Amino acid sequence: MDSPTVLRRRLGSELRRLRERTGRQAKSVADELGFSATKISRIESGQTTLKESDVRAMLELYGVSDPAELHQFVSLTRRSTQRGWWHDYGDTLPDWFQTYVGLEADASRIRSYESELVPGLFQTAGYAREVFRTFWPEQKDERMIERRVKLRMQRQELIRGPEPLTVHAVLSEAVLRRVVGGADVMTEQVNELIKAAQQPNITVQVLSFNAGAHPAMGTNFRILSFSEVPGEIAFCESVTSSLYIEKEPDIARHEYVFDHITSLAMTPAESASWMQQLATEGYGP
Structure with a gap:
């Protein structure tokens, strides 16, 4: 629907x-x-x-x-005008992000580049919990944190099921090097990424520090495609707001940048091997 x-x-x-x-x-x-x-x-x-x-x-x-x-x-x-399922979590979502969750719910494909954070569709509950506690340090109500975690886990149903969302994610090496929530949380998170990348609808590539300069430095973005609605949307998120880009020249630029960084990143197989080694070595002191 x-x-x-x-x-x-x-x-x-x-x-x-x-x-x-x-x-x-x-x-x-x-x-x-x-x-x-x-x-x-x-x-x-x-x-x-x-x-x-x-x-x-x-x-x-x-x-x-x-x-x-x-x-x-x-x-x-x-x-x-009908309410989407995510509106039940309206108290946990800023208005500008509710729009994104609605678009994500009906997208057929998402291409994303992340420089600091594991994409929400792949986050474990432990990783997400630590992210929310860090993003909203003033939030002392653990029930609200858990509601945000529950919403994030529910969003992940999009990448499962008979007609799952196709996701191609390029992650900067920094995403996986940064310890969020401690060694055990990160090891679990990396293993979850490895598992997710084994699904036929999921592609994960790691952009190594050794790749050097690239055109996506200093930004994060997602390109959403839809099977029944013409055009695509590029989504860029900041601390308190977001930007939705629909003009064809701007979309073309984001697609060019994405294609460029996928060519610089490790292949999916190399990325899986690299992540497996990282998980094996662990996140000790």
Whole structure:
């Protein structure tokens, strides 16, 4: 079942297509409907929940009168307002990350580069618990920490099952060298990565320090692809916010960088061997 986030993107994409077909600029549509230009932008990019009345007004302006087409848009609008399963954890998630979890839930493929942190889809409970305690040191309620861990573990169901998400992750060597939660937690985490990489839908590569300079230095990013929604999204996360990138030239640049670092990184087989050696040697003093 499509997530509400992806349904909003699909609906926004269709509304943008209709607007462009009529030759209207976003600002003129906003003026005619009494909307702000920002509202039109957020609707077309799927960043806001749509009201049925707003959608009907836009469709009327664009000359859509066929009952079947109108019904399709109204149905899509209603489905896009439904709550995703992750909303039960809304008290643990900032609003900007709820959007990402919704996109992730309906992605067909994710390509990611991480310079400091094991991707959430591969984290063990022990590793995730330590990350949350570090990110929110002011949070003294262990129940909240455990809810965040439970959500992270539930997200990992995406990489299992009959139609699992395809993930290609490139990890800087620093991700696996940095001791998070102690030696036992890290050894368990590395072994979990080795196990995950054995799944046919998962590719893990380690970018060695010896690879030298590369075009992804100083950043982390994920490129999300969807089977039923056109276009891709690059996601970049900071301490208090995130950036969603959809312009084709910007996506192409992220894809170029990803392809470049995959060519510099160890092969998947070499990466598995390297991680196995790291786990065997352990994280002693």
